[in-house]
Amino acid sequence: MSTINAIRGLRRHRTQRTGPFQRFLGAPLVWLFVAFNVAVLAWLLLSSTKTTRDLIATPWSLPHAIQWDNFARAWSAGNFGPAALNSAVLVAGTAAATIAVAAPAGYALSRLGARSAEGMTSLFAIGLGIPAQAIFLPLYAVMNSLGLVDSLWGLGLLYTATSMPFAVFFLTGFFRSLPAELEEAAALDGATPWYTFWRIMLPLARSGLVTLLLLNVIGHWGETFFALVFIQSQSLQTLPLAMLGFLQQMQYSGADWGGMFAGIAIVVLPIVVLYIWLGRRIIEGMTLGSGK
Amino acid sequence: MTASTVAASTADPAVGSPSESPAGARGHNAAAPRGGRDGNPFRARQRRLYIPFVAPAFVLYLAFLIVPLAGTFWISLHKWPGSGPMQWEGTRNYTYLLHDPVFLHSFRNTLVLLFGAGAATFALSFGLTMLLRDMVGRSTARSIIFFPNIVPALVLSILWGFLFQADGLVNKILGLIGVHHPPAWLAQNHLYSMILLGVVWTSTGFYTTIIMAAVDRIPPYLYEDCALAGANAWQRFRHVTLPLSWDVIGICAVLWTINAIKTFEFVLAMAGSSSGLPTPEVWTVSLYAYASAFASSGVPQYGLAAADSIVTLVLVAVLVFLIRRVMRRDTIEF
Numbered sequence: 001m002s003t004i005n006a007i008r009g010l011r012r013h014r015t016q017r018t019g020p021f022q023r024f025l026g027a028p029l030v031w032l033f034v035a036f037n038v039a040v041l042a043w044l045l046l047s048s049t050k051t052t053r054d055l056i057a058t059p060w061s062l063p064h065a066i067q068w069d070n071f072a073r074a075w076s077a078g079n080f081g082p083a084a085l086n087s088a089v090l091v092a093g094t095a096a097a098t099i100a101v102a103a104p105a106g107y108a109l110s111r112l113g114a115r116s117a118e119g120m121t122s123l124f125a126i127g128l129g130i131p132a133q134a135i136f137l138p139l140y141a142v143m144n145s146l147g148l149v150d151s152l153w154g155l156g157l158l159y160t161a162t163s164m165p166f167a168v169f170f171l172t173g174f175f176r177s178l179p180a181e182l183e184e185a186a187a188l189d190g191a192t193p194w195y196t197f198w199r200i201m202l203p204l205a206r207s208g209l210v211t212l213l214l215l216n217v218i219g220h221w222g223e224t225f226f227a228l229v230f231i232q233s234q235s236l237q238t239l240p241l242a243m244l245g246f247l248q249q250m251q252y253s254g255a256d257w258g259g260m261f262a263g264i265a266i267v268v269l270p271i272v273v274l275y276i277w278l279g280r281r282i283i284e285g286m287t288l289g290s291g292k
Numbered sequence: 293m294t295a296s297t298v299a300a301s302t303a304d305p306a307v308g309s310p311s312e313s314p315a316g317a318r319g320h321n322a323a324a325p326r327g328g329r330d331g332n333p334f335r336a337r338q339r340r341l342y343i344p345f346v347a348p349a350f351v352l353y354l355a356f357l358i359v360p361l362a363g364t365f366w367i368s369l370h371k372w373p374g375s376g377p378m379q380w381e382g383t384r385n386y387t388y389l390l391h392d393p394v395f396l397h398s399f400r401n402t403l404v405l406l407f408g409a410g411a412a413t414f415a416l417s418f419g420l421t422m423l424l425r426d427m428v429g430r431s432t433a434r435s436i437i438f439f440p441n442i443v444p445a446l447v448l449s450i451l452w453g454f455l456f457q458a459d460g461l462v463n464k465i466l467g468l469i470g471v472h473h474p475p476a477w478l479a480q481n482h483l484y485s486m487i488l489l490g491v492v493w494t495s496t497g498f499y500t501t502i503i504m505a506a507v508d509r510i511p512p513y514l515y516e517d518c519a520l521a522g523a524n525a526w527q528r529f530r531h532v533t534l535p536l537s538w539d540v541i542g543i544c545a546v547l548w549t550i551n552a553i554k555t556f557e558f559v560l561a562m563a564g565s566s567s568g569l570p571t572p573e574v575w576t577v578s579l580y581a582y583a584s585a586f587a588s589s590g591v592p593q594y595g596l597a598a599a600d601s602i603v604t605l606v607l608v609a610v611l612v613f614l615i616r617r618v619m620r621r622d623t624i625e626f
Binding site for chain 2: 162
């Protein structure tokens with residue numbers, strides 16, 4: 001009996017030994033990582049209000065006086081203003097179009113019981129693995145001959161189409177998780193299939209649609225590869241192109257990190273706001289599909 | 293494969309109502325109710341929505357992803373400056389790649405990113421998962437670690453470059469703690485390591501979140517059993533956490549492969565040169581494809597860019613296949 005107690009005591013001792021290790025060494029490491037992320041973000045936003053000289057000389061200090069001028073320079077000379085407008089229109093249009101096309105497809109693939117549905121869903125899922133660089137050449141050649149290169153319409157169309165694999169995959173899963181009762185009740189009440197989709201299933205799927213909208217917007221807000229290939233005029237630049245342009249411009253006209261960080265703040269602030277507001281949803285949406 | 297799927301989906305509504313023409317099947321509100329295979333008119337009418345609902349998404353998918361993929365393969369067999377006639381090259385683009393030191397270096401960089409940064413990311417993600425498991429404020433910590441994932445990679449890359457500049461923040465901090473001759477972080481021999489470090493930093497949150505979700509599903513009594521049996525942290529990880537989150541790790545590995553291959557922005561903005569492209573030392577296969585097609589100097593070499601893309605795609609396919617093969621096990625129900 002006493003031996004057992006002794007062993008128990010030993011065991012308890014052993015399991016507790018891992019506790020302090022985690023608490024006193026592990027947790028601080030985690031918080032260090034967390035603090036690094038917060039510090040980087042705070043520093044970035046703070047830096048956007050400092051002069052370039054202050055930024056380099058005293059990177060830690062608070063700004064002497066807030067340099068709204070940085071934002072003015074980035075907005076007009078750095079082309080961030082028009083670029084922000086282009087990006088906003090493009091991203092909103094793409095997200096809306098993606099949902100308009102993908103929602104019916106997701107619904108049909110998950111709830112109509114068609115025989116080919118499963119195969120089609122897998123086919124869409126395969127598209128998740130196709131990288132942009134594997135398709136841009138033919139797209140460029142064909143869209144160029146159709147006058148869709150150097151056009152926000154063309155880029156929007158491209159974004160919408162390349163959003164399909166994830167959007168359809170995501171919404172198929174989401175529609176599948178909805179209860180069947182309401183659909184059946186609607187059928188009993190004599191609703192047409194279209195009405196059932198439009199007035200019953202779509203509103204039920206609203207939270208999934210909103211999540212998809214968010215992910216789509218976030219994904220395209222900083223999309224660089226296609227934008228770089230398909231947009232040439234400065235007037236059509238999106239935000240990533242404006243950032244790259246500003247970076248290159250600094251090679252010639254001298255470092256203007258104040259302006260650069262103001263530009264970066266213009267890109268990052270909307271995302272920060274979205275994240276603080278709807279962060280849980282964004283995280284869940286992005287990691288869905290993998291958690292099953 | 294594509295063609296047969298299309299054929300199958302076109303044939304499908306005909307099962308529900310054999311007498312109808314495909315044209316009639318398209319109108320979702322025009323057709324009168326009629327008994328289907330299972331004698332449920334609603335289901336039969338509903339099935340008529342299938343094609344008009346799926347077709348737009350599928351056509352976009354086909355036209356912008358599948359067909360261009362075939363196009364890329366076709367271009368890879370030619371010499372083509374992007375316009376004008378194409379000149380048949382056969383497999384010569386591929387053999388050229390095999391002997392092109394720039395490509396081989398890009399390919400090696402990509403592999404280092406895939407496996408080196410991948411190992412670091414996964415180790416870090418698992419470590420964080422275990423540490424976060426019973427920590428106070430875990431969801432806050434998780435959200436903040438996740439955040440870099442949704443910031444455009446370009447922003448992070450520019451920031452990263454600034455932090456490691458010669459007179460940048462990192463060196464200032466090192467100076468404070470007495471390191472007065474820090475390495476030249478952004479010199480050619482260190483630049484790629486800095487890029488890898490940046491990629492690990494930004495991706496860790498994503499995989500931590502996924503793995504955490506999987507680990508959270510493991511019933512706590514298993515860990516209590518472990519505690520009773522006197523298992524230490526490593527044993528708990530090895531015998532409970534790892535086997536029970538195995539499937540999710542497999543999915544993470546596939547996601548990592550796909551995402552790592554796409555790495556482009558993070559390398560691009562580390563350029564630091566006026567030509568707009570970084571030094572070939574740090575190119576990955578995606579940079580190589582972009583540079584071959586759109587380099588500011590010289591004739592665009594679409595064939596080469598296409599061949600590079602095809603090699604990349606084959607690499608992805610092989611890796612995903614291998615991962616699925618290696619990770620396949622009997623699912624553990626719990």
